[in-house]
Amino acid sequence: xxxxxxxxxxxxxxxxxxxxxxxxxxxxxxxxxxxxxxxxxxxxxxxxxxxxxxxxxxxxxxxxxxxxxxxxxxxxxxxxxxxxxxxxxxxxxxxxxxxxxxxxxxxxxxxxxxxxxxxxxxxxxxxxxxxxxxxxxxxxxxxxxxxxxxxxxxxxxxxxxxxxxxxxxxxxxxxxxxxxxxxxxxxx
Amino acid sequence: xxxxxxxxxxxxxxxxxxxxxxxxxxxxxxxxxxxxxxxxxxxxxxxxxxxxxxxxxxxxxxxxxxxxxxxxxxxxxxxxxxxxxxxxxxxxxxxxxxxxxxxxxxxxxxxxxxxxxxxxxxxxxxxxxxxxxxxxxxxxxxxxxxxxxxxxxxxxxxxxxxxxxxxxxxxxxxxxxxxxxxxxxxxx
DNA sequence: TGGGCAAGTTCAATATCCTAAACACTGAGT
DNA sequence: ACTCAGTGTTTAGGATATTGAACTTGCCCA
Numbered sequence: 443x444x445x446x447x448x449x450x451x452x453x454x455x456x457x458x459x460x461x462x463x464x465x466x467x468x469x470x471x472x473x474x475x476x477x478x479x480x481x482x483x484x485x486x487x488x489x490x491x492x493x494x495x496x497x498x499x500x501x502x503x504x505x506x507x508x509x510x511x512x513x514x515x516x517x518x519x520x521x522x523x524x525x526x527x528x529x530x531x532x533x534x535x536x537x538x539x540x541x542x543x544x545x546x547x548x549x550x551x552x553x554x555x556x557x558x559x560x561x562x563x564x565x566x567x568x569x570x571x572x573x574x575x576x577x578x579x580x581x582x583x584x585x586x587x588x589x590x591x592x593x594x595x596x597x598x599x600x601x602x603x604x605x606x607x608x609x610x611x612x613x614x615x616x617x618x619x620x621x622x623x624x625x626x627x628x629x630x
Numbered sequence: 631x632x633x634x635x636x637x638x639x640x641x642x643x644x645x646x647x648x649x650x651x652x653x654x655x656x657x658x659x660x661x662x663x664x665x666x667x668x669x670x671x672x673x674x675x676x677x678x679x680x681x682x683x684x685x686x687x688x689x690x691x692x693x694x695x696x697x698x699x700x701x702x703x704x705x706x707x708x709x710x711x712x713x714x715x716x717x718x719x720x721x722x723x724x725x726x727x728x729x730x731x732x733x734x735x736x737x738x739x740x741x742x743x744x745x746x747x748x749x750x751x752x753x754x755x756x757x758x759x760x761x762x763x764x765x766x767x768x769x770x771x772x773x774x775x776x777x778x779x780x781x782x783x784x785x786x787x788x789x790x791x792x793x794x795x796x797x798x799x800x801x802x803x804x805x806x807x808x809x810x811x812x813x814x815x816x817x818x
Numbered sequence: 819t820g821g822g823c824a825a826g827t828t829c830a831a832t833a834t835c836c837t838a839a840a841c842a843c844t845g846a847g848t
Numbered sequence: 849a850c851t852c853a854g855t856g857t858t859t860a861g862g863a864t865a866t867t868g869a870a871c872t873t874g875c876c877c878a
């Protein structure tokens with residue numbers, strides 16, 4: 443692909459605006475940022491895609507923080523709605539875990555759509571990181587074992603437990619089972 | 631300079647954290663971001679300095695906004711104090727304009743230290759963009775003409791006017807004149 | 819035990835950026 | 849007119865990122 447130079451949005455224009463607002467010439471800024479004036483010229487003209495390191499050094503020379511520089515982005519990607527096929531598939535084997543909303547960095551919980559095929563069994567997960575989780579059965583039946591308790595749940599039934607307890611999910615009955623669940627925190 | 635790979639701070643570590651928090655593998659994210667898995671691998675390992683375009687595409691694939699990704703930076707460069715020699719020199723000729731604080735993008739005013747050498751004269755600036763400006767004389771004497779009014783100001787004297795009015799500053803007396811002034815808005 | 823699969827990593831080749839030096843232009847001062 | 853110092857721009861070449869494919873590892877399951 444040729445250098446479209448449009449993938450950066452108006453990065454160059456913004457840099458120019460910021461630099462001029464600071465009353466700096468390209469060379470003056472280049473000296474502070476320890477890059478060359480041509481680098482700045484080409485970036486502002488949209489002829490190149492600067493590396494993150496180069497842009498950071500330049501912005502530090504103004505100085506403007508990276509987050510400020512990108513703060514007022516058009517923000518094209520604040521996804522709120524997700525088509526079914528966009529859901530991130532995590533699981534494997536007979537258990538399919540689909541993450542609702544590709545949880546962004548820093549989210550405080552993760553929502554999953556879990557599908558247990560006929561005969562699917564998570565096996566006994568001994569104990570995991572500190573978290574809580576709960577869910578509701580949408581269709582089918584699943585046998586849930588948490589600690590010493592065990593119960594078969596059908597559509598409309600729900601569960602909620604501390605995930606440090608050993609737990610196991612096993613599909614039962616003639617049809618696959620779908621569960622919507624949530625847990626917190628997502629990874630840590 | 632060899633590839634230090636440390637200029638990016640912990641960019642790679644952060645990307646890995648963000649990606650894993652989203653539950654995506656390198657290849658899964660690469661597919662969404664339309665880059666290759668090796669690109670992500672090398673970035674996360676700190677072996678390369680990604681281009682802004684590459685990083686943006688990757689973050690869009692998660693999705694995370696650039697500003698969010700850099701939001702919790704150590705913010706090393708929130709400059710508040712400035713050594714005398716750091717002040718940005720703007721003026722030319724007998725008039726030296728030093729910008730206090732290299733006004734960041736979006737600042738709502740600009741503060742200047744103006745030095746008028748012996749005989750310095752700004753000439754009559756007809757009318758400029760909509761703004762207001764004011765200042766205080768620190769040392770020396772300066773004749774200020776604004777519209778039809780004219781006055782010679784000495785140490786401690788001050789002025790304030792709408793800068794759309796034609797105005798002129800002219801050093802008078804045996805010593806150079808130093809003025810601290812402010813104007814708003816800075817550029818626009 | 820071995821196959822299959824998905825994970826992250828590495829390597830050579832290509833595409834791209836960054837630098838250094840020169841170019842063109844402007845305004846101010848001899 | 850000429851130089852000088854300041855703008856921003858352009859160009860060639862070495863440095864670096866990105867690609868595409870191979871490599872390694874670990875895991876599950878037959």
